[in-house]
Amino acid sequence: MKTSSSLLLWLLLFIISWVIESPVTAQPLKPPSPRPKPKKVRCRSRLFPACFNQWHNCPDDCSRDCYVDCVACKPVCSCNNPGALCQDPRFVGGDGVTFYFHGHKDQDFCLLSDRNLHINAHFIGKRDPKLTRDFTWVQSIGILFDNHKLLIGAKKTSTWDNNEEHLFISFDDTPLSLDGRNWNYRNSSLLITRTSATNGIAIEVQNSFRITATVVPIGADESRIHGYNITNDDCFAHLDLRFKFYSLSDEVDGILGQTYRRNYVSKIKVSANMPVMGNIPKYSTSGIFATDCIVSRFGRRNGTPEMDTGEVV
Known part of the structure; x- marks a missing residue:
């Protein structure tokens, strides 16, 4: 009976040791979804020659919905001004x-x-x-x-x-x-x-x-x-x-x-x-x-x- 208990204890210690020492295989991280490229916009008004046809990226807050303020010559979000x-x-x-x-x-x-x-x-x-x-x-x-x-x-x-x-x-x-x-x-x-x-x-x-x-x-x-x-x-x-x-x-x-x-x-x-x-x-x-x-x-x-x-x- 004593031998069986000792054997059982030995097996338990072996399993614990194996779990601790075994390398854990890391799961590959799912790459983040690529952020859509911001929309490019430009001033198309010839009334503002200093800004006309210059390209700009939309701001992060409205990366797909902006326009160029030809007076200030910069992109601004469409619906917040x-x-x-x-x-x-x-x-x-x-x-x-x-x-x-x-x-x-x-x-x-x-x-x-x-x-x-x-x-x-x-x-x-x-x-x-x-x-x-x-x-x-x-x-x-x-x-x-x-x-x-x-x-x-x-x-x-x-x-x-x-x-x-x-x-x-x-x-x-x-x-x-x-x-x-x-x-x-x-x-x-x-x-x-x-x-x-x-x-x-x-x-x-x-x-x-x-x-x-x-x-x-x-x-x-x-x-x-x-x-x-x-x-x-x-x-x-x-x-x-x-x-x-x-x-x-x-x-x-x-x-x-x-x-x-x-x-x-x-x-x-x-x-x-x-x-x-x-x-x-x-x-x-x-x-x-x-x-x-x-x-x-x-x-x-x-x-x-x-x-x-x-x-x-």
Whole structure:
């Protein structure tokens, strides 16, 4: 009995010694997934010759979604700067405050109205039965300036192909053909240039404004995360926009426009999870080029309407 116990103890000590002394085979570490290369962007505006055609890498915070500020000649994230309008729709006002404005699908709203400039947006969207509002996105904008009409919009499409052109433009009711990756259009003070081979443009009117517009879809992941329930018949292609203005008056109004007034004080509850600008009827207008919203300032001087402006054509 004593011999058996000794043998058992010896075997136990042998096993422990073998485990301790045996080399442990290290499992090879899985190599980390390579980080996608940052998108390269450049200034494509000839109005800024010192920066024109210079290439830049997008910052880490938005490695696939940035643009070049041709004035500062550096890349900046697309949707985080004053004048941005992206997503559902999310605004960054001229005062730097971020807010949402949901509006209603298939209706038009005044983004900005000043004496010599008026910008409306057409909203598309769908209703979530669990909510009291529509999911909305900006499908097109109508711009009135210098007696001209400019329409920028996203074509309806079921499936997204970034190599296809989903952008449409018309100027004074005449459609423009966006042929070629280096396409541009000039008419008097208006210059339209490409910011990408497809689906991206910059619109500039000298001494007035610069707008960059990019057509983007609602992707499957975005739809799942936000509960949009986007189906295969429509990817809700819409515009991501960035506005820069050079000569606004202190009477400017509109969802975005009012945030550029020097005396503007935001009433938005910025501490909310989704700070929303309300009072939808105040900004509603009857058409993409209509100037009949309550806050309209277009065609006025010193706060009073001009006596003989004529029809905008």
